Amino acid sequence: MSRLTKLLGCVGALLFSGLAVAYADPSTKIALVPGGPHPYFASWAQAGADAKKDFNLGAADYKVPEQWQLADQNNLLESLVTQGYNGFLLFPGDPVGSVSTVQELTDSGAPVIALAGCLKDPSTASFCFGTDVYRSAYLGTQHLIAGMAGTKKRILHVTGFLVDPNTQLRINAVNQAAKEGGATVAETIADIDAPGPAEEKINAYLAAHANDIDGIISTAWVPSVVSANALRRIGTKRIKMVAIDHDKAVLQGVKDGYLLGTMLQNPYGQGYIGSYAIDKLRNGCKVNASAPWTKNALTARFIDSGTVFAGPEQVDNYLQSMQAITKTIFASFAKTYLICSK
Amino acid sequence: MQFLSRYGRTDWFGPLLVTILAAIIVGSLSPSFLSAFNIQVLLLAVAINALVAYSQMIIIAIGEMNLSVGAIGGLAAISFAGMMQVWHMPILPAALLGILIGLLGGIINGVIISLTGISAFVITLASLSIYKGINLGITEAQPFYGIPNLVKHLGNAPFLGPLPWLIIPTAIVGFGLWLMLTRLPIGRCILAVGGNRHAAELSGISIRLTVIVAHALSGAIAALAGILLCARLQIGQPTIGDDWLILSFAAPVIGGAVLTGGHVSVGATTLGVVIVAIITEALVLFNIDPFLVQVVLGVLILWAVGINRLREFRLKPLRRA
Numbered sequence: 010m011s012r013l014t015k016l017l018g019c020v021g022a023l024l025f026s027g028l029a030v031a032y033a034d035p036s037t038k039i040a041l042v043p044g045g046p047h048p049y050f051a052s053w054a055q056a057g058a059d060a061k062k063d064f065n066l067g068a069a070d071y072k073v074p075e076q077w078q079l080a081d082q083n084n085l086l087e088s089l090v091t092q093g094y095n096g097f098l099l100f101p102g103d104p105v106g107s108v109s110t111v112q113e114l115t116d117s118g119a120p121v122i123a124l125a126g127c128l129k130d131p132s133t134a135s136f137c138f139g140t141d142v143y144r145s146a147y148l149g150t151q152h153l154i155a156g157m158a159g160t161k162k163r164i165l166h167v168t169g170f171l172v173d174p175n176t177q178l179r180i181n182a183v184n185q186a187a188k189e190g191g192a193t194v195a196e197t198i199a200d201i202d203a204p205g206p207a208e209e210k211i212n213a214y215l216a217a218h219a220n221d222i223d224g225i226i227s228t229a230w231v232p233s234v235v236s237a238n239a240l241r242r243i244g245t246k247r248i249k250m251v252a253i254d255h256d257k258a259v260l261q262g263v264k265d266g267y268l269l270g271t272m273l274q275n276p277y278g279q280g281y282i283g284s285y286a287i288d289k290l291r292n293g294c295k296v297n298a299s300a301p302w303t304k305n306a307l308t309a310r311f312i313d314s315g316t317v318f319a320g321p322e323q324v325d326n327y328l329q330s331m332q333a334i335t336k337t338i339f340a341s342f343a344k345t346y347l348i349c350s351k
Numbered sequence: 352m353q354f355l356s357r358y359g360r361t362d363w364f365g366p367l368l369v370t371i372l373a374a375i376i377v378g379s380l381s382p383s384f385l386s387a388f389n390i391q392v393l394l395l396a397v398a399i400n401a402l403v404a405y406s407q408m409i410i411i412a413i414g415e416m417n418l419s420v421g422a423i424g425g426l427a428a429i430s431f432a433g434m435m436q437v438w439h440m441p442i443l444p445a446a447l448l449g450i451l452i453g454l455l456g457g458i459i460n461g462v463i464i465s466l467t468g469i470s471a472f473v474i475t476l477a478s479l480s481i482y483k484g485i486n487l488g489i490t491e492a493q494p495f496y497g498i499p500n501l502v503k504h505l506g507n508a509p510f511l512g513p514l515p516w517l518i519i520p521t522a523i524v525g526f527g528l529w530l531m532l533t534r535l536p537i538g539r540c541i542l543a544v545g546g547n548r549h550a551a552e553l554s555g556i557s558i559r560l561t562v563i564v565a566h567a568l569s570g571a572i573a574a575l576a577g578i579l580l581c582a583r584l585q586i587g588q589p590t591i592g593d594d595w596l597i598l599s600f601a602a603p604v605i606g607g608a609v610l611t612g613g614h615v616s617v618g619a620t621t622l623g624v625v626i627v628a629i630i631t632e633a634l635v636l637f638n639i640d641p642f643l644v645q646v647v648l649g650v651l652i653l654w655a656v657g658i659n660r661l662r663e664f665r666l667k668p669l670r671r672a
Contacts, residue, residue, distance in 0.1 A: 043492075046487055046492040046589050046590055046593075047492060047590070048492065048493055048494055048588075050492065051491065051492060051493040054491060071491075073487055073491075073492050075480060075483045075484060075487065076483070076593060077593070171641065171642060180641075195638075196635075196638045197641055198635060198641065199641035199642075199644075200641060200644065200645075203590050203593060203594050204580065204584045204586075204588045204590060204591055205399070205580065205591070205594055205595075206594060208395075208396075208583060208584060209392075209396045209628070209631055209632075210631070210632075210635045212392040212395070213389065213392050213393075213396075213631070213632040213635045213636065214635050214636070216383065216386060216388045216389035216391075216392045217381055217383040217384060217386070217389055217632075217635075217636050218383070218636070231588075231590075234584075234586070235584075238584075238585055242507055256494075257496050258496075258585070258586070
């Protein structure tokens with residue numbers, strides 16, 4: 010486990026230990042299941058461990074499918090049900106394809122929250138809790154356009170798996186922000202949230218077209234790392250870049266001036282508050298239908314887990330920024346989104 | 352005609368024609384394709400992908416397939432990075448241990464296949480899961496970042512013009528495989544077992560030993576590919592190797608390998624890797640819609656294979672003459 014995640018976890022645990030609530034149920038066994046192996050979800054492990062301790066849960070375990078395949082995830086979920094897990098925080102392997110699997114889980118009495126990515130309505134998931142990816146990509150592009158002042162504002166957009174329900178939202182957001190900001194999206198390179206393809210395609214593009222772009226917006230983890238490394242290798246600060254997430258290579262790139270900044274997400278908060286919500290749902294609380302839900306392209310029941318831009322001045326203190334957001338969401342979460350009899 | 356007859360019979364001639372044709376087309380439409388930096392980027396991709404293809408090629412040579420190539424490469428990569436980060440091991444011992452892990456993974460595959468007689472497809476499908484599971488168990492899906500600067504430098508810098516350091520181990524392995532398959536007894540045994548297992552057995556070749564050696568070689572080469580990719584990426588990513596399977600088959604097949612075994616070509620497989628790399632780059636350079644990239648890639652690979660097969664078809668009368 011990375012030192013960063015441990016630090017995040019420890020601080021998070023300290024921050025929220027005082028907020029642990031009554032009615033926790035040691036029989037609650039929660040599985041936090043991502044779509045596949047990916048560093049973005051790493052904080053879920055610590056979030057689950059902290060939630061287990063703070064809310065007196067039976068378990069809140071991070072369980073990773075072997076590959077980024079819907080079938081692998083479905084097999085894992087079925088296996089977890091037989092192992093006695095009775096609540097699920099799930100990044101859907103497919104926004105539509107996962108709906109039937111979620112139905113099976115909820116039919117067995119296990120509440121499900123779509124975490125970090127949403128299911129397409131209608132589904133039996135209680136709600137979707139994740140980054141407002143459209144807003145994150147939109148704001149990131151706006152920061153990039155502001156940083157490209159005085160140039161032709163030609164943007165390369167590098168993004169993640171096409172099967173990821175969030176990718177199309179990100180593409181739309183970048184295109185919209187570019188259109189509004191008088192910029193041009195020269196090219197969108199997608200399906201490169203894996204090391205090999207990202208290296209090959211981003212470097213090939215920069216080798217041929219580095220002079221044809223003024224900025225790079227990355228809306229996925231691996232392309233952010235690869236692009237940050239590529240700009241450092243080329244040694245150029247002419248091409249401005251806004252990345253996403255908190256990989257060390259990205260944070261160092263921001264500090265060294267190769268990147269304008271990065272759009273931070275809140276995976277720890279997703280796992281921690283999500284575990285809390287599942288336990289509440291298992292213990293008599295209902296979802297508040299009249300809560301101030303946000304709508305997105307997939308669902309009408311969405312809660313934003315927070316996003317924030319970190320430039321060179323903020324990059325050292327980004328943990329505090331995300332903790333502040335998590336604390337704010339947690340403080341009013343049950344009151345706002347749940348109806349509990351006790 | 353004599354020229355065509357002489358070179359047309361070689362496996363590498365068709366892929367070479369396709370490579371030249373593809374380079375001319377892409378280069379004329381996008382002049383920056385032939386820039387020194389782009390050639391370096393292309394060679395970096397070829398250096399690693401060629402090892403991935405060799406790893407599968409050696410198994411195709413014995414008429415089997417290895418689905419665990421990527422899982423072994425990924426396990427070796429994270430082991431290499433992890434040993435340097437966690438145990439502060441020097442680079443060379445970490446790399447050697449990484450390759451040893453790959454070798455061991457391959458030997459386990461080979462021994463189980465030989466002893467049980469179960470299809471390599473089934474055994475390597477199972478070992479894929481095991482090796483990937485060990486990878487995830489060690490890393491918890493988080494990368495290792497403690498890559499020494501020297502490794503990062505070797506993984507990305509050129510040593511002469513656009514020639515990257517990574518091309519050197521690949522060239523050595525490629526030459527070694529060519530030498531083995533064309534000059535050494537074990538190489539001839541591998542091809543004989545792939546060509547006709549029963550005949551090979553009757554002529555005194557140990558099928559078990561040959562299968563184990565082929566899988567051991569495959570594992571070691573896959574591990575080397577993982578280590579080089581780790582150096583190139585500058586991090587030990589747990590997902591290294593996840594996307595190797597299609598490429599590992601595509602390049603040998605483009606290079607004219609017979610999937611039932613007995614016939615492979617190191618040179619043609621290398622050219623197959625170059626063709627896939629050029630096609631992949633072309634899709635980026637020509638701004639193909641991301642949702643259509645896979646379709647176009649598949650069509651272009653079919654085109655490359657088709658040209659090679661057309662060449663073989665046209666040469667049949669010449670060969671008969």
